[in-house]
Amino acid sequence: MMVLPLEFAILGLDDVEHDLLREACRTLKSCLGVVCDVEGYERLRPEFYEPAKGLYRAEPILRLLARRARRRLLLALADVDAYAGGLNFIFGIAGMGEGVAMVFLPRLKPEFYGRRSDRELFLSRMRKEVLHEIGHLLGLGHCDNDCVMRFSDRIEEVDSKPEGFCDGCSRKLERIGVNVRCRA
Ligand SMILES: [Zn+2]
Numbered sequence: 001m002m003v004l005p006l007e008f009a010i011l012g013l014d015d016v017e018h019d020l021l022r023e024a025c026r027t028l029k030s031c032l033g034v035v036c037d038v039e040g041y042e043r044l045r046p047e048f049y050e051p052a053k054g055l056y057r058a059e060p061i062l063r064l065l066a067r068r069a070r071r072r073l074l075l076a077l078a079d080v081d082a083y084a085g086g087l088n089f090i091f092g093i094a095g096m097g098e099g100v101a102m103v104f105l106p107r108l109k110p111e112f113y114g115r116r117s118d119r120e121l122f123l124s125r126m127r128k129e130v131l132h133e134i135g136h137l138l139g140l141g142h143c144d145n146d147c148v149m150r151f152s153d154r155i156e157e158v159d160s161k162p163e164g165f166c167d168g169c170s171r172k173l174e175r176i177g178v179n180v181r182c183r184a
């Protein structure tokens with residue numbers, strides 16, 4: 001059951017710049033008009049790391065974080081690479097049952113693709129992935145419109161989608177009491 005007004009808490013996993021946690025909070029406040037607090041940090045446990053792949057497994061992290069979610073929704077940012085299920089890697093994941101979403105930062109950085117570092121591009125990608133995963137957390141599925149809920153498993157697809165929700169997705173969010181201010 002959704003608690004209104006919606007309250008979000010932002011966490012960093014291990015070493016994530018505090019500024020990025022604040023940027024994620026600002027995005028949720030300004031785009032969705034929700035309450036948001038930067039809560040702090042949680043340690044990634046070594047048993048979540050899969051040495052054969054060189055990546056973290058996302059599902060057990062979701063389950064760990066679910067214990068901190070309580071009556072708020074939780075968004076965690078992690079500066080590590082991760083995968084889930086049969087996917088080679090993921091930009092983010094949302095556990096609707098757990099009330100927890102995560103966004104993984106390394107593949108959002110231009111440097112990952114051999115490009116020059118670009119803070120604005122990185123932040124824009126992060127905001128899109130934050131809104132996308134929070135959209136899932138609030139019950140939205142993938143969307144074929146020009147919309148932040150469009151599926152993307154390549155960075156070019158992240159870059160080509162807008163930092164906002166289409167009319168259809170906005171209406172769905174409005175039905176659960178979210179006032180969408182960032183429209184595609
Ligand atoms: Zn998705």
Ligand SMILES: [Zn+2]
Pocket residue numbers: 143144145146147148149150165166167168169170
């Ligand atoms: Zn949409």
